[in-house]
Amino acid sequence: KQEVTQIPAALSVPEGENLVLNCSFTDSAIYNLQWFRQDPGKGLTSLLLIQSSQREQTSGRLNASLDKSSGRSTLYIAASQPGDSATYLCAANDYKLSFGAGTTVTVRA
Amino acid sequence: DTAVSQTPKYLVTQMGNDKSIKCEQNLGHDTMYWYKQDSKKFLKIMFSYNNKELIINETVPNRFSPKSPDKAHLNLHINSLELGDSAVYFCASSQGQGSSTGELFFGEGSRLTVL
Numbered sequence: 532k533q534e535v536t537q538i539p540a541a542l543s544v545p546e547g548e549n550l551v552l553n554c555s556f557t558d559s560a561i562y563n564l565q566w567f568r569q570d571p572g573k574g575l576t577s578l579l580l581i582q583s584s585q586r587e588q589t590s591g592r593l594n595a596s597l598d599k600s601s602g603r604s605t606l607y608i609a610a611s612q613p614g615d616s617a618t619y620l621c622a623a624n625d626y627k628l629s630f631g632a633g634t635t636v637t638v639r640a
Numbered sequence: 641d642t643a644v645s646q647t648p649k650y651l652v653t654q655m656g657n658d659k660s661i662k663c664e665q666n667l668g669h670d671t672m673y674w675y676k677q678d679s680k681k682f683l684k685i686m687f688s689y690n691n692k693e694l695i696i697n698e699t700v701p702n703r704f705s706p707k708s709p710d711k712a713h714l715n716l717h718i719n720s721l722e723l724g725d726s727a728v729y730f731c732a733s734s735q736g737q738g739s740s741t742g743e744l745f746f747g748e749g750s751r752l753t754v755l
Contacts, residue, residue, distance in 0.1 A: 562739040567744075567746075574730055574747050575683075575730070575746040577743040577744060577745065626738050627685055628685065628744065629685075630684070632682050633681060
């Protein structure tokens with residue numbers, strides 16, 4: 532059974548700092564991994580999808596890496612802004628998506 | 641134009657009642673899902689349908705019955721509601737399933753409170 536862990540559970544940084552969010556999964560036989568953002572009281576918004584054959588994926592200030600063999604993915608957010616404050620979830624797809632509990636990020640102005 | 645819309649947004653009901661949540665997607669996706677997010681914010685899949693066919697049915701009490709009349713709609717009916725059913729229920733859709741699952745798009749959620 533796939534288990535996904537996200538560390539840390541919460542993170543608070545001053546504006547402008549780079550963010551590093553970690554995701555680990557127990558079964559490396561995944562097809563892809565997705566990162567999502569969830570704002571309070573809202574649904575999830577897809578940020579990046581990395582296929583199992585890819586090492587990284589970039590979109591604007593966001594960069595996600597995937598090391599399938601070690602069961603890890605990292606989401607980097609450059610030059611953080613207060614608008615980046617949200618909960619970030621990763622989900623590993625090994626036929627169905629298994630979600631981590633998320634990292635709640637606060638960016639202080 | 642909302643991509644994945646679910647109604648109602650809030651439901652407050654008594655134990656033992658039956659309730660339904662509706663979901664519609666206008667993205668042309670062939671796969672739809674129901675997820676449950678509990679009070680600890682943990683998101684867990686309940687059901688998945690591909691082209692109206694059930695493909696994932698997690699260990700969910702049979703009081704929960706999904707129905708997909710067409711590939712753009714996936715409804716969730718819950719019988720004999722219990723206190724533990726209180727949660728936020730999310731509908732989502734994607735193109736493809738299993739190894740070819742694309743990005744998931746989520747609705748805003750339906751917050752169910754059972755008193």
